[in-house]
Amino acid sequence: xxxxxxxxxxxxxxxxxxxxxxxxxxxxxxxxxxxxxxxxxxxxxxxxxxxxxxxxxxxxxxxxxxxxxxxxxxxxxxxxxxxxxxxxxxxxxxxxxxxxxxxxxxxxxxxxxxxxxxxxxxxxxxxxxxxxxxxxxxxxxxxxxxxxxxxxxxxxxxxxxxxxxxxxxxxxxxxxxxxxxxxxxxxxxxxxxxxxxxxxxxxxxxxxxxxxxxxxxxxxxxxxxxxxxxxxxxxxxxxxxxxxxxxxxxx
Numbered sequence: 001x002x003x004x005x006x007x008x009x010x011x012x013x014x015x016x017x018x019x020x021x022x023x024x025x026x027x028x029x030x031x032x033x034x035x036x037x038x039x040x041x042x043x044x045x046x047x048x049x050x051x052x053x054x055x056x057x058x059x060x061x062x063x064x065x066x067x068x069x070x071x072x073x074x075x076x077x078x079x080x081x082x083x084x085x086x087x088x089x090x091x092x093x094x095x096x097x098x099x100x101x102x103x104x105x106x107x108x109x110x111x112x113x114x115x116x117x118x119x120x121x122x123x124x125x126x127x128x129x130x131x132x133x134x135x136x137x138x139x140x141x142x143x144x145x146x147x148x149x150x151x152x153x154x155x156x157x158x159x160x161x162x163x164x165x166x167x168x169x170x171x172x173x174x175x176x177x178x179x180x181x182x183x184x185x186x187x188x189x190x191x192x193x194x195x196x197x198x199x200x201x202x203x204x205x206x207x208x209x210x211x212x213x214x215x216x217x218x219x220x221x222x223x224x225x226x227x228x229x230x231x232x233x234x235x236x237x238x239x240x241x242x243x244x245x246x247x248x249x250x251x
Contacts, residue, residue, distance in 0.1 A: 001134075001137060001138060001139065001140075001141060001168065001169075001170075002139065002140050002141070003141045003143065003165050003168050003169075003170040003171075004140070004141070004142055004143070005142075005143045005144070005145065005161045005162070005165055006142065006143075006144050006145075007144065007145045007146070007147055007153050007157075007158065007161075008144075008145075008146065008147050008150050008151060008152075008153065009106075009107070009110065009150040009151070011107075011142075011144040011145070012106075012107035012108075012110040012111045012144050012146065012150070013110050013111075013113075013114070014114070014142075015110070015111035015114055015115045015118075015142045015144055016114050016115055016116075016140060016142055017115060017116055017138050017139060017140025017141060017142055018115065018116060018117050018118075018119070018133055018136065018138040018140065018141045018142070019111040019115035019117070019118045019119070019141075019142045019143075019144060020118075020119045020120075020121050020129060020133065020141065020142070020143045020144070020161075020164055021104060021107045021108045021111055021118060021119070021120055021121065021144050021146060021219075022104075022121050022122065022143065022144060022145045022146060022157050022160050022161050022164065023101070023103055023104025023105075023107070023120075023122060023146045023157060024122045024123055024154075024156040024157050024160050024207050024208075025154065025156050025157075025187060025188075025191075025203070025204070025207055026079050026080060026081055026101075026203055026207055027065075027079060027099070027101040027103060027104030027105055027120075027122075027146075028104050028120045028121055028122040028124075028125075028217070029081050029122040029123070029124050029206060029207040030064065030079060030080070030081055030084055030099070031099060031120055031122075031217060031228060032120075032122060032124045032125045032213050032215050032217065033081055033084045033085065033124070033206075033213075034064075034084065034092060034097050034099075035213075035215050035217065035229075035230055036213050036215060037084070037087075037091070037092040037093070038090075038092050038093035038094060039092045039093075039094075039095055039096065039097050040094050040095060040096055041096050041097075041227050041228065041229050041251055042096070042097045042098075042099050042227070042228040042229075043061075043096065043097070043098045043099070043225050043226065043227055043228070043251055044099055044100075044105045044108055044109060044219060044226040044227075044228060045065075045098055045099065045100045045105070046100070046105075046106065046109055047100065048065075048067060048072050048074075048075070048100055050100070051063050051065070051072075051075070051098045051100050052074065054098055054225075055098065058096065060095060060096070061095070061096045061097070061098050062076045062077065062092070062095055062096070062097045062098065063075040063076050063077070063097075063098050063100075064076060064077040064078070064079065064084075064097055064098070064099050064100075065077075065078075065079050065098075065099050065100035065101045065105070066078060066079035066100075066101055066102060066198075067100070067102060068102055068149065069102065069149075069198070069199075070198060071198050072100070075100075078198055079101050080198070080200055080203055081202075081203055081206035081207060082200045082202035082203050082205075082206060083200070085206065096251065099228075102149050102150070103146040103147065103148065103149055103150050104120070104146050106146075106150055107144060107146040107150060108120060108219050108226070109226060111142075111144065112219060112220075112221060112226060115142065116138075117136075117218060117220070118218065118219045118220075119132065119133065119216060119217060119218055119219070119231070120217040120218075120219055120228060121143075121160065121164060121217075122160065122207065123156075123160050123163070123207060123208055123209060123210050123211070123212075124206075124207070124209055124211070124212045124213050124215075125211070125212075125213050125214075125215045125216060125217065126160060126163050126164050126167065126210070126211060127167060127211040127214075128211070128213070128214045128215055128216040129164065129216045129217070130164055130167035130168050131167075131216065132216035132218075132231045133168065133216075134168065141168060143161045143164050143165060144161070145157035145158045145160065145161040148187065154185070154187045155178075155181045155182045155185045155187065156182045156185070156187065156188070156207070156208070159173075159178035159181065159182060162178075163175070163178070175210060179208070182208065183204075188204050191203050191204050192204065215230050216230065216231040217229070217230060217231065218230075218231045222251060223251075225251050227251050
């Protein structure tokens with residue numbers, strides 16, 4: 001198994017083999033939380049307009065995400081783990097979530113153009129993701145740290161990519177050194193300042209929890225949509241199936 005890492009839009013466009021798209025602050029931390037709280041599926045959308053058009057035909061769907069870091073008017077939820085956790089019990093159970101973000105979601109959509117399969121990762125589900133990838137034993141694993149707006153590297157994504165590479169047996173990792181760099185970075189400090197409601201102080205606390213949830217998430221094209229569901233466990237040598245399509249209704 002060859003494991004390579006890259007970053008930003010260029011990295012997502014070049015992804016091949018098995019791609020792992022990393023977005024710690026905050027897209028794929030949110031996606032992982034959605035499934036831990038019982039959603040049926042998550043659909044990835046490239047634009048707010050696509051999301052609104054989908055909800056017109058599927059009014060039960062929840063819209064979540066951001067554009068250029070800001071909440072989107074008319075969406076049900078911003079791109080915030082703490083907002084997700086603050087919803088009442090049962091709020092997400094059995095529902096579909098349409099997710100649009102400026103970095104992680106866009107990166108996953110780009111990666112799907114060239115990669116055989118795409119996983120979505122954050123610190124919350126890194127070990128589960130690495131375990132799912134190992135079980136498939138692909139020849140090539142391409143880990144992409146999406147950074148800020150797909151344009152600027154961010155330490156939380158770069159370090160999470162290093163952690164995933166380490167879990168796949170291809171490099172070292174120190175979580176203490178990662179936290180030292182991440183916590184004092186401008187990307188984290190904009191949350192800790194607490195002066196903007198769309199950057200809650202609580203979000204880094206959630207996003208930096210290491211291996212909190214045992215959920216590997218695979219994104220796959222289904223008809224005209226890109227759908228995310230938990231990866232079914234597989235053993236080495238078994239056919240790799242991203243998710244049990246037969247047990248789900250069309251998105």
